Amino acid sequence: MAAQGKAHLETQYGLLTGIAAEAGVSLSTVSKVVHRRRDVGAATRARVEELLARSGYVRPWEPEPARPRQIIAVFRDMSGPYTLEVARGIVDAAGELGINVVTGTTSRRPISRWLEECVALGAAGLIIVISMLAEEDQRRIVEQRLPVVLIDPLSAPSLDIPSIGVTNWNGARDAMQHLLGLGHTRIGMVAGRSHSLAGAARLHGYRAALEEAGIGYDPSIVRSTDFDYDEALTASLQILRSAEPPTAVFAASDAQALGVLEAARQEGFGVPDDLAVMSFDDTLVAAMACPPLSAVRQPFEELGHEATRVLMQLAEGRPPVSPRIELATELVLRTSTSVPRHADRSR
Incomplete structure (x- = not known):
């Protein structure tokens, strides 16, 4: 117990020394604040108290407050x-x-x-x-x-x-730049709903990449759905059945990308030979898809x-x-x- 007590005191001393250095005051000033002495300026006291709270310091004579678990x-x-x-x-x-x-x-x-x-x-x-x-x-x-x-x-x-x-906008733009870099110039998108901040940002990133590449936006190969497989399947079938179907489709989520893959299978498009598919999320299902999905990974x-x-x-x-x-x-x-x-x- 004596050894443990000594170790605890050394830890506390080191903690208070670090706080003194960060606050730009002496160790004795920190000690005065700890012991609630009055001969410390208000600004200095507030700064030291803030650092004590941030470090989780508990005065030895005060019980540690119970925290919600x-x-x-x-x-x-x-x-x-x-x-x-x-x-x-x-x-x-x-x-x-x-x-x-x-x-x-x-x-x-x-x-x-x-x-x-x-x-x-x-x-x-x-x-x-x-x-x-x-x-x-x-x-x-x-x-x-x-x-x-x-x-x-x-x-x-x-x-x-x-x-x-x-970074939804940047992620979508990166995905599009990859497809454009491969040589795709007609790229469709199964986007999220416009009321979704993430969905809207990904659509804006898609459009920004097209604009940077000098390619016009074609609403006939863009559909907005929930981040949902069934809705994406229906939307993808519409895109692939258009008069001039795309050579690539960017999906705003993995669930939507799976819908794109199924639509491609039903319409006889080989992936990636006839249709490149890019996703956003990179959840566990992305690597297990057939073929495995290229994707923008969220951390x-x-x-x-x-x-x-x-x-x-x-x-x-x-x-x-x-x-x-x-x-x-x-x-x-x-x-x-x-x-x-x-x-x-x-x-």
């Missing part, structure tokens, strides 16, 4: 590959912090009910994934200072509610970790540095994309 993660549904990847990232991140995760959906219980549940359970806070926040819900979150973090919100939230996403594990980190920071009364965090995407190339085969494909 669970958070709530709410999804629109739990059916798609994207949802499962994000859920895994949140659960893994929370597990590293010793925090349990309660998961649910908004299909049968609205967000307003989940906000009530968060308070009733005494949870640290709420992570909401791909959902539309009503004005009343946003107002309640802000006014009651409820710790809430959004991942890929469908609409732009209040600046008082932090949100996390990826799902990092998304979950960042959302959990920001949420716990909010729960401790510390606002994030920025209300919007965007994580970088990267291009993953597999065998669903290749140079176009220039041949008469009229039907």
